[in-house]
Structure formats: structure tokens, C-alpha cells
Amino acid sequence: xxxxxGVDGLEPWKEKAFQGVAQEVFGWQFELCDPYRSFCERRxxxxxxxxxxxEIPAVPTTAFKYFDLVSSPYTSISRKPDAAFYTSGxxxxxxxxxxxxxxxxxxxxxxxxxxxxQALLPDVNKIRVISLIPxxxxxxxxxxxxxxxxxxxxxxxxxxxxxxxxxxWARDAFDVLRAASExxxxxxxxxxxLAFLHLKEAGDEPSVTLPANSRxxxxxxxxxxxxxxxxxxxxxxITDCTGIDRNMIVNEYGMTELLSxxxxxxxxxxxxxxxxxxxxxxxxxxxxxxxxxEDKPEGEQGIISFFDLANxxxxxxxxxxxxxxxxxGRLTVFGRVPGSEPRGCSRAMDDLMAGGGRL
Amino acid sequence: MSVNRDAELGQLSxxxxxxxxxxxGILSRPVTEIADxxxxxxxxxxxxxxxxxxxxxxKLPSEAKLSSELAEVVLDGMAAxxxxxxxxxxxxxEFADPALLDGLVRDQQRGNDRSLSVPSVMAVGxxxxxxxxxxxxxxxxxxxxxxxxxVKAPTLIKPGAGDVVLTRLFAExxxxxxxELGSAVAVCYWSGEEDHELTRQAVxxxxxxxxxxxxxxVLSVRGMxxxxxxxxxxxxxxxxxxxxxxxxxxxxxxxxNQVARAVAMFxxxxxxxxxxxxxERNGDVKVEAFAHFIAESLERLASEWPSHVEPEFxxxxxxxxxxxxxxxxxxxxxxxxxMLHGGLENWTVVSELDLxxxxxxxxxxxxxxxxxxxxxxxxxxxxxxRHIQSVGYAVAEDRVNDLAVLFGRAGASRVVPFDGMSFPxxxxxxxxxxxxxxxxxxxxxx
Numbered sequence: 001x002x003x004x005x006g007v008d009g010l011e012p013w014k015e016k017a018f019q020g021v022a023q024e025v026f027g028w029q030f031e032l033c034d035p036y037r038s039f040c041e042r043r044x045x046x047x048x049x050x051x052x053x054x055e056i057p058a059v060p061t062t063a064f065k066y067f068d069l070v071s072s073p074y075t076s077i078s079r080k081p082d083a084a085f086y087t088s089g090x091x092x093x094x095x096x097x098x099x100x101x102x103x104x105x106x107x108x109x110x111x112x113x114x115x116x117x118q119a120l121l122p123d124v125n126k127i128r129v130i131s132l133i134p135x136x137x138x139x140x141x142x143x144x145x146x147x148x149x150x151x152x153x154x155x156x157x158x159x160x161x162x163x164x165x166x167x168x169w170a171r172d173a174f175d176v177l178r179a180a181s182e183x184x185x186x187x188x189x190x191x192x193x194l195a196f197l198h199l200k201e202a203g204d205e206p207s208v209t210l211p212a213n214s215r216x217x218x219x220x221x222x223x224x225x226x227x228x229x230x231x232x233x234x235x236x237x238i239t240d241c242t243g244i245d246r247n248m249i250v251n252e253y254g255m256t257e258l259l260s261x262x263x264x265x266x267x268x269x270x271x272x273x274x275x276x277x278x279x280x281x282x283x284x285x286x287x288x289x290x291x292x293x294e295d296k297p298e299g300e301q302g303i304i305s306f307f308d309l310a311n312x313x314x315x316x317x318x319x320x321x322x323x324x325x326x327x328x329g330r331l332t333v334f335g336r337v338p339g340s341e342p343r344g345c346s347r348a349m350d351d352l353m354a355g356g357g358r359l
Numbered sequence: 360m361s362v363n364r365d366a367e368l369g370q371l372s373x374x375x376x377x378x379x380x381x382x383x384g385i386l387s388r389p390v391t392e393i394a395d396x397x398x399x400x401x402x403x404x405x406x407x408x409x410x411x412x413x414x415x416x417x418k419l420p421s422e423a424k425l426s427s428e429l430a431e432v433v434l435d436g437m438a439a440x441x442x443x444x445x446x447x448x449x450x451x452x453e454f455a456d457p458a459l460l461d462g463l464v465r466d467q468q469r470g471n472d473r474s475l476s477v478p479s480v481m482a483v484g485x486x487x488x489x490x491x492x493x494x495x496x497x498x499x500x501x502x503x504x505x506x507x508x509x510v511k512a513p514t515l516i517k518p519g520a521g522d523v524v525l526t527r528l529f530a531e532x533x534x535x536x537x538x539e540l541g542s543a544v545a546v547c548y549w550s551g552e553e554d555h556e557l558t559r560q561a562v563x564x565x566x567x568x569x570x571x572x573x574x575x576x577v578l579s580v581r582g583m584x585x586x587x588x589x590x591x592x593x594x595x596x597x598x599x600x601x602x603x604x605x606x607x608x609x610x611x612x613x614x615x616n617q618v619a620r621a622v623a624m625f626x627x628x629x630x631x632x633x634x635x636x637x638x639e640r641n642g643d644v645k646v647e648a649f650a651h652f653i654a655e656s657l658e659r660l661a662s663e664w665p666s667h668v669e670p671e672f673x674x675x676x677x678x679x680x681x682x683x684x685x686x687x688x689x690x691x692x693x694x695x696x697x698m699l700h701g702g703l704e705n706w707t708v709v710s711e712l713d714l715x716x717x718x719x720x721x722x723x724x725x726x727x728x729x730x731x732x733x734x735x736x737x738x739x740x741x742x743x744x745r746h747i748q749s750v751g752y753a754v755a756e757d758r759v760n761d762l763a764v765l766f767g768r769a770g771a772s773r774v775v776p777f778d779g780m781s782f783p784x785x786x787x788x789x790x791x792x793x794x795x796x797x798x799x800x801x802x803x804x805x
Contacts, residue, residue: 038692060682062718063689096716290677291703303678321682337678 607642
């Protein structure tokens with residue numbers, strides 16, 4: 001299996017165990033998800049023909065923009081999915097958004113809980129949460145907001161949402177940060193890279209120094225925005241405006257199309273774990289050659305592919321557009337491949353058809 | 360090669376002052392003489408023995424992300440419009456008497472009414488023109504430079520990221536050939552998408568601004584200029600192809616080759632490249648068979664004009680191609696499309712039963728859609744027609760004009776056989792307007 005270096009307490013599964021569940025999950029999805037079944041049949045793969053989970057066809061993340069990839073015995077009439085998460089798109093254009101239907105939210109919650117706890121709260125049971133990510137009430141179609149909501153449900157003894165549904169700062173956002181810095185209890189700050197950048201640039205507000213043992217989770221890159229900063233600058237930015245030490249900042253990697261997440265376990269392993277994401281044992285990770293889809297040798301860059309058993313209700317095997325490398329079972333992500341848009345004076349016809357064509 | 364910003368805030372203002380100082384000099388030069396100098400510089404890019412061409416061919420592939428073979432074809436095609444003969448034709452097509460650009464000319468009598476007074480007229484170019492281009496189609500910046508100087512407008516040009524080399528080489532060679540003309544042009548690069556402040560400073564004080572780019576870029580620059588500024592927009596467009604049933608007979612290899620070349624030129628990044636081919640039903644050759652012919656042509660072209668040279672870019676493209684092809688394969692499994700592709704080569708041909716929304720296919724890609732009648736295509740495309748630029752055609756001679764009227768009324772501005780699709784002549788009506796007349800104002804003495 002791709003990932004063998006799980007975080008403590010989430011011990012790696014034996015290959016055979018993962019294989020068994022993966023095969024069962026594939027059987028379920030093959031039976032219930034029509035577009036996926038046709039795709040697999042076209043490739044000559046059926047549940048009975050597969051002996052290795054790596055042979056199970058992966059759907060590209062782009063496919064979530066064009067197909068309802070749902071694997072549920074319930075029809076939309078008898079039972080609506082618990083959630084429908086949409087990809088964020090970009091601020092640069094009218095890009096089509098992907099949708100991930102989640103028939104049962106409970107599986108998302110189960111997959112989220114322990115990896116999050118071990119990555120961010122290995123030493124405390126409850127903590128005050130300050131979120132720079134909108135609440136799930138404000139952004140019900142954001143998988144990230146749902147995740148933060150689950151974190152609050154499970155681990156927060158107090159929560160402040162500093163970003164409103166429209167993406168603007170709450171009126172008292174900076175008062176909250178200032179007040180928290182005057183307390184003794186540590187704080188968990190959750191935010192996207194862009195939110196932390198905005199925090200730094202937010203007018204004349206002075207930086208704060210949050211109490212000792214405070215920690216931050218940062219997620220996401222700068223996809224589709226016109227500004228971007230490097231990784232070390234991002235971490236300096238977080239430290240500058242919150243006072244949280246570099247070794248207390250945990251990077252989280254997740255995507256709308258997956259219900260499982262990966263974290264850099266710097267809180268338990270120290271700074272040497274930076275840029276080395278650990279996956280839970282139910283998330284198979286591979287790095288592939290984009291042209292041949294063969295596994296890249298250890299340490300070599302390729303396209304990242306996941307087999308997420310928590311994706312039971314959609315499709316588990318997902319091929320991303322992100323480049324990365326695997327070493328000792330830990331994943332380093334280099335980012336999204338640029339250039340998926342036309343680059344000359346030509347414009348994608350479909351972009352325009354969405355506005356007025358007959359489809 | 361990565362392109363770095365070479366313009367700084369503050370510096371652009373000085374550059375524009377210097378440019379404006381060049382205006383009296385170029386105003387005093389006859390336009391035919393200016394065209395002659397520009398043509399002589401332009402012809403160097405077609406001369407195999409000229410160092411200028413060799414330098415261009417050396418630098419173009421990595422900058423424009425084209426193979427050296429395709430870069431040469433692209434340079435030849437673009438430079439054909441930069442000769443003395445082409446520029447002379449351009450002037451004559453735009454102005455019955457090019458001397459209109461040199462001073463007052465007694466106008467032609469208007470209509471048959473002899474009682475109307477006949478004024479003297481002249482055409483006046485901008486006092487300062489700023490041309491902002493984008494993208495990676497090489498040669499657009501040189502065209503912009505030539506057009507500006509033909510109307511005697513001192514010009515600041517920001518080329519597209521993939522078009523800096525040619526624009527700069529032309530400007531430098533012009534300076535060597537004719538200092539006075541050369542001093543009327545400045546080429547500066549910055550990222551139009553990222554550095555709005557530089558764009559804002561660049562267009563300040565210009566009385567003509569030309570923008571080539573996405574609809575978003577055009578809108579953003581349009582909001583920066585005052586009402587008194589002439590604003591010319593070449594927004595994003597796309598090309599389509601139409602094939603009549605009468606052409607679907609006999610050997611299809613020749614037509615398939617023409618279509619494949621139109622697709623592959625500029626790696627399908629140009630608005631002159633067809634993205635979709637509408638093919639009429641009930642020809643002797645079925646659409647699926649025609650798709651195979653085109654696929655075979657694209658496969659052959661992959662050797663004649665290989666795609667990219669930089670492995671890094673090829674890798675990136677293969678990631679995106681993998682995403683898109685696999686997504687279309689799901690569509691194919693459902694029976695609504697059929698797809699042929701080149702595997703490691705970047706060509707893809709998709710035949711659709713219905714006009715579907717599909718992810719954008721990078722590389723040399725073409726979609727084929729069967730239609731009952733080509734006359735139905737404009738209504739099928741709806742408002743998207745407003746973004747059509749070129750319509751490549753293979754139809755019977757007696758259908759061309761009627762179809763051109765239909766497509767023209769829907770928004771297209773160029774209807775052309777496939778083998779002429781890639782390189783319009785210098786005097787073409789670019790996006791429906793005269794490239795020089797769009798830049799000038801008129802003065803009449805009554």
C-alpha cells in the first residue's frame with residue numbers, strides 16, 4: 001500500500017486488510033454508481049476481475065464536475081444525501097464547480113475525528129477554537145466548513161467564527177483575537193492560507209500574541225487567486241500575526257472530492273515532519289506517472305492518486321491534478337498543475353456555451 | 360524561458376514621455392516610407408540567412424512552448440504579413456489613398472449629389488497608443504507594433520508572456536534600421552493578470568488603448584481609461600469549422616489534413632484554430648469515419664510538427680490531458696461521445712451525439728458534432744456566436760456566401776477555407792474591424 005507511515009495510534013493496516021475492504025467498497029460502488037460502473041466495464045474491470053485495489057479504475061477529480069458520482073441504495077426521492085459539497089472554483093473565471101454528494105455524513109465524521117485529534121490536539125481534550133473559515137451554517141456546501149464544524153462539535157469548549165458567509169471579517173474579529181491573547185488558555189486557530197494572508201493585510205490591526213501552547217491548522221493553497229506567497233512566508237505570516245510558533249502550525253491537506261484528510265504531524269514528531277503529510281490507514285496514497293499511470297519510484301514527483309475508503313458513498317479511487325512525491329509513506333505535495341485553461345487568444349467554447357448555448 | 364517583469368512603477372511614465380517626443384519625427388515621414396522600413400525589418404524574419412531569424416527561432420520554442428519545427432512554421436506564417444508588399448496592401452486596403460495619413464487629401468465626392476461640398480480630409484493616429492497583449496501566440500505583438508507605426512502613433516507595447524521575444528527582436532531591429540522610427544516604440548513586459556497597478560500606470564495619458572486578452576482582462580483595462588480615450592478590444596474568441604455533406608465523399612485525406620493543420624497550428628491556442636467541427640449528416644462518408652481520418656492526420660502531424668520541447672510543460676499538459684480524457688471516457692462509457700486520442704501525443708478527437716458540456720481539452724484537440732444542416736449551427740451555438748472569430752469551411756462553392764451571411768449576422772467575422780484559417784493576411788478585418796482604421800480619427804475641412 002502507498003502509505004505505511006501512519007500517525008501514532010492510527011497504525012497502518014496490513015495490505016491484506018486494506019485490500020479486502022477496498023474490494024468490498026469497489027463492489028458497492030460498481031453496483032450503485034451507474035457512470036462509474038460503465039466506466040469500469042469499458043476498461044474491462046469488474047469486482048470479480050480485480051485482485052489488487054490499484055487495478056480499480058480511478059476517476060479524475062474533473063469528473064466530479066460533470067457527473068453525479070453517488071453510490072447509495074437510496075434514490076434521491078426516498079432519501080436526500082446528507083450533504084453536497086462543491087469545489088470552490090476560482091476567482092478568475094466562471095469555472096464549472098465539482099460536486100461531491102455525501103449520502104451519510106456519519107462516515108465523514110468518523111474519518112475526520114481521530115486524525116484531526118492526533119494531529120492538532122494530542123495533548124488536550126478540549127480547546128478554544130477561533131476559526132478563519134466560515135461556519136457550516138454560513139457555508140453549508142463547503143466540505144471544509146463542515147470539517148471545522150465537526151472539529152468544533154467534538155473538541156471546542158468555546159468557538160469564535162471570524163469570517164462571515166460573504167467572506168468578510170466579522171465586525172468584532174480583531175477584538176476577539178486581542179481578547180484571546182490576554183487569556184491564559186491556549187487557542188486553536190483554523191484557517192486557509194489565504195485567510196491568514198488576509199489577516200496580516202487587514203488594515204492597521206496590530207498583530208497579537210496568542211497564549212503559549214496555542215496552535216494553528218492551515219489548509220489550502222492560493223488556487224485561482226492573483227496573489228500567492230511561498231510556504232515559508234506563509235508560516236512567517238501566521239507566526240507574525242498570531243504569535244504561534246512554527247512548530248505549532250499544522251498543515252492539513254484535503255479536497256472536496258475526499259472525505260479523509262492528511263496532516264503534517266509536527267505536534268507529535270516535531271518540525272522534521274514538516275512537508276511530510278501522514279495519511280490515516282484507510283486512505284491509500286500513490287504517486288503516478290500521468291501518462292502511464294504507473295507508480296513513480298520513491299521520492300519522484302508525479303500525480304497524486306487516492307483510494308479513500310471513507311468515500312464509500314461516492315467513488316473511492318480518485319486521481320487528482322496535484323503533483324507530489326512519496327517517501328517513507330509520507331506525502332509531499334507540490335501543488336496544482338497550472339495550465340488547464342487555454343493560454344492563447346482562444347477561449348474555451350464551453351465556457352461561453354454555459355451562458356447562452358443550447359445544451 | 361521564464362519572462363520576468365521588466366517594467367517598474369515610475370519608469371513607465373518616463374518611457375511614455377520619451378515616446379511622445381518621437382511623434383513630430385514620425386509625423387513628418389511619408390507613410391509609404393514608414394511601411395517600407397517596417398517591411399524591410401519584417402522580411403528579415405523570413406530570410407533563412409539572417410541572424411535575426413535565427414535568434415528568433417532559437418528563442419521562440421521555449422518562450423512560446425512550441426517545438427522548434429512548429430515555431431518555424433508559425434514564424435513563417437506570421438512573417439508573411441510583415442513584408443513590404445503585405446504592408447503596402449494593408450495601407451491600400453484601409454485607406455484608398457494612404458497619403459491621408461500624411462496630411463489633408465481632397466475627399467472623393469460622396470454620392471451623386473454634386474451640390475454637396477467636398478471637404479478635405481486626413482486620418483490622424485493617436486498621440487500615444489498603449490497596446491496590451493496576452494497569451495502565447497507569437498507575432499501578435501509585432502502586428503500591434505506595425506499597425507501603430509503605420510498610423511504614426513508612438514506606442515508602448517506590453518506583449519503576451521509567450522510573445523516577448525519576437526516583439527522585442529522586431530523593435531530592436533527597427534531601432535538599428537531607423538533610429539527615429541525605433542524611438543517611437545517601447546516594449547515592456549509585466550504580468551497583466553497580476554500587476555494591475557502597472558497596467559493602470561501604462562494606460563494613463565494614452566489617447567488610444569488596445570487590449571488583446573480574455574473578456575475579464577478587457578473589462579478590467581476598459582475601466583481604467585477615461586471616456587476620451589479610444590478603446591479597442593480584441594477579446595477572447597474561438598474558431599469553428601463547418602463541413603457540408605457534399606464534401607464528405609471520396610478520399611477524405613486531403614480535407615482531414617487541412618483540418619488537422621488548422622487545429623495543430625499554435626497548439627490550438629489561437630482564436631483562428633477550430634475547437635469544434637460541425638459536420639452535416641448524410642454524406643457518403645460517415646462522421647465517425649471522418650473523425651478517424653482527422654485522427655490519423657493528427658498522428659502524422661505529431662512527427663512532422665512535434666508538440667512541446669520542454670519536458671516540464673509536457674508533464675503538466677499530460678496531467679491535465681489525463682484528467683480531461685478520463686472524464687470524457689466516462690461520457691464515452693455512457694454512450695454519448697466517442698473519443699480517439701494520441702496517448703502520449705497531445706491530440707484528441709471527440710465525436711459527440713449531442714452538443715455536450717465537456718471539460719476544456721488542452722493540446723491539439725477537436726470536437727466533431729453531427730448536424731442536420733449547417734444552416735442550423737448559429738442558432739445551436741446561441742450567444743456563443745458572438746465569440747466566434749473564424750469559421751473554417753469545406754462546403755460547395757454556391758453555399759459559401761449564404762452560410763457566411765448567416766454566421767456573420769450571428770457574430771462571426773471571418774469565413775475562410777481550412778487551409779487559409781491559420782494565418783489571415785495583414786489586411787484582414789481583425790475581429791470585424793479594419794486594423795488601421797480602428798486606430799485613427801478623421802479630420803475634415805469643410
